[in-house]
Amino acid sequence: MTKRTAHLRRTAVIGGAAVLALGLAACSTGTEENSGGEGDLGTITLGFIPSWTDGLSTAYLLEDQLEKLGYTVEMETLTEAAPLYAGLSNGDVDMYPSAWPEVTHAKYMEQFGDDIEDLGAYYDNAVLTIAVPTYTDIDSIEDLAGNADMFDGKIYGIEPGAGLTGVTQDSMMPEYGLDGDYELVTSSTAAMLTELQGAIDKQEDVVVTLWKPFWANAAFDIKTLEDPKGAMGDAEALHFLGTDGFADEFPEAAEYIAGIKLDDAAYGALEDMVVNEYGEGREAEAIDAWIAEHGDAYEGILAD
Numbered sequence: 348m349t350k351r352t353a354h355l356r357r358t359a360v361i362g363g364a365a366v367l368a369l370g371l372a373a374c375s376t377g378t379e380e381n382s383g384g385e386g387d388l389g390t391i392t393l394g395f396i397p398s399w400t401d402g403l404s405t406a407y408l409l410e411d412q413l414e415k416l417g418y419t420v421e422m423e424t425l426t427e428a429a430p431l432y433a434g435l436s437n438g439d440v441d442m443y444p445s446a447w448p449e450v451t452h453a454k455y456m457e458q459f460g461d462d463i464e465d466l467g468a469y470y471d472n473a474v475l476t477i478a479v480p481t482y483t484d485i486d487s488i489e490d491l492a493g494n495a496d497m498f499d500g501k502i503y504g505i506e507p508g509a510g511l512t513g514v515t516q517d518s519m520m521p522e523y524g525l526d527g528d529y530e531l532v533t534s535s536t537a538a539m540l541t542e543l544q545g546a547i548d549k550q551e552d553v554v555v556t557l558w559k560p561f562w563a564n565a566a567f568d569i570k571t572l573e574d575p576k577g578a579m580g581d582a583e584a585l586h587f588l589g590t591d592g593f594a595d596e597f598p599e600a601a602e603y604i605a606g607i608k609l610d611d612a613a614y615g616a617l618e619d620m621v622v623n624e625y626g627e628g629r630e631a632e633a634i635d636a637w638i639a640e641h642g643d644a645y646e647g648i649l650a651d
Contacts, residue, residue, distance in 0.1 A: 388417040389597060394431050394440030397424050398506070398536035400562060401585060402445035404621040405469070407630040408637070409444050409604070415649040416599055427508040428455060436462035438590045441597070449583035451475060451510030451558075462591045467605040468584035470560065470614055475511050475579040476571045477502075477519065478557045478564075480547050487573040488523050495528040497552045503542045504556040507533040514580055515556050522578035531556075543567055560611065562618045606647050613644035 391413055395402035410420045423440055425431045432452070434440035436459035448456045448465070451473075456463070477488050485494065491502075502525075504512050516531050532542075539555055540563060546553035547568055557563060557571070564571075587604050594601035609617070617637050625633035635651070642648050 388599060390419040390421060391597060391600060392421045392423055392439075392441045393444055394423045394425060394434055394442070395444055396426060396428070396431065396506075398426075399445070399509075400618055400622045401473075401560065402443070404618040405444040405587075407621055407634050408617060409442075411631065411634045411638075412603065412649050413600055416603060418597070418600060427506060428452060428510065429508050432456075432459045432463070435459065435588060435590050441590055441593060442466070443588045445469075446586045446588045447473060447510055447583060448586050448588065450580040451514065451583065454510070454513070464589040464591050464593045466587040466589045466593065466601055467607070468586045469607045470585040470609050472559075472582050472611075473585050474559050474582045475514055476557045476559060477515070477554060477574070477579065478569045478571050479552065479554050480550075481568050481570045482550065483552045483554075483570075485572065486570070487575060488519065488578070489575060490572075491529070491554065492524050495525075498529070498554050500529055502529050502531050502554050502556065503539045504531050504533045505536045505539050511556050511558060514578075518580070519574075519578040522576050540567075543569070560614050560618065562615070562622055565615070565619075566623070603647065606645060608645045610644075613641050616641055 393406045393409060395406040397403050406422060410422065413420050423434075425434075431440065431443060432455040435443050446452060448460075477491075479485060483497070485491065485497075491498075502515065502520075504515055506512065512531070512533055520526050520529065520531065543553055543555050543563075544567070554572075555569075557569075559571075563569075587607070589597075589601070620633040620637050621630055625636070638648060638650050642650060
């Protein structure tokens with residue numbers, strides 16, 4: 348008997364109360380069971396962080412496709428990476444639909460990876476970045492040194508537990524000598540984008556942590572700063588991760604998921620439709636529209 352079949356069906360996203368408090372206390376939606384038809388191949392729970400829109404958009408794509416395969420899909424929203432990886436490793440979450448395990452989330456893989464199954468990569472050129480408005484008169488992270496007054500000594504980041512936060516704080520800032528002159532302000536992706544938009548509206552200088560692929564790179568008047576020391580890390584792939592034993596319990600899903608490969612155009616359109624063009628509450632419509640326009644994005648897409 349595998350760990351997955353022996354595991355009692357989930358009653359919470361994470362078993363430990365401390366981890367629950369970290370990941371779910373600020374979750375506004377909790378568990379969302381899809382209202383679609385009942386699948387006879389089993390129930391798959393997708394765990395994702397809604398503010399990280401790569402996982403948001405791929406979660407709704409998978410919800411649509413896996414239900415068409417014959418699965419019932421449940422969506423679990425969390426607010427931090429650590430409890431998501433913990434839930435994935437102990438079987439409370441079946442799948443994480445957009446992980447950064449090679450660089451950004453490497454520490455979580457070191458901690459939990461023995462109980463996590465790699466289901467394949469769907470995108471191969473993801474990078475962590477530092478960005479400023481296009482009108483800001485610097486072009487490299489090196490130029491931040493000695494110019495803290497331009498930015499009120501602040502770099503605006505995202506969630507404290509994000510891999511991007513760790514790389515910025517533990518690698519980029521000391522590598523470029525920014526410790527002491529800058530404070531990394533962490534809160535949430537939404538709060539960071541609000542600071543960015545507010546500064547641009549006032550034509551003020553601001554520096555933020557970002558990543559690619561991410562819809563904000565096209566939506567805001569910004570530029571990515573050069574990183575001559577490579578402190579933000581190398582490009583990596585975005586992976587689908589499952590709990591250990593996923594492919595044994597859900598073989599049809601695992602086979603289908605392994606075939607998903609998205610290029611920049613297809614991925615960009617998916618994220619833009621889900622996040623911006625349709626928005627919250629209309630994700631199913633967004634996926635239908637994306638499939639209608641990008642039905643050849645990868646082999647085997649299931650349409651209505």
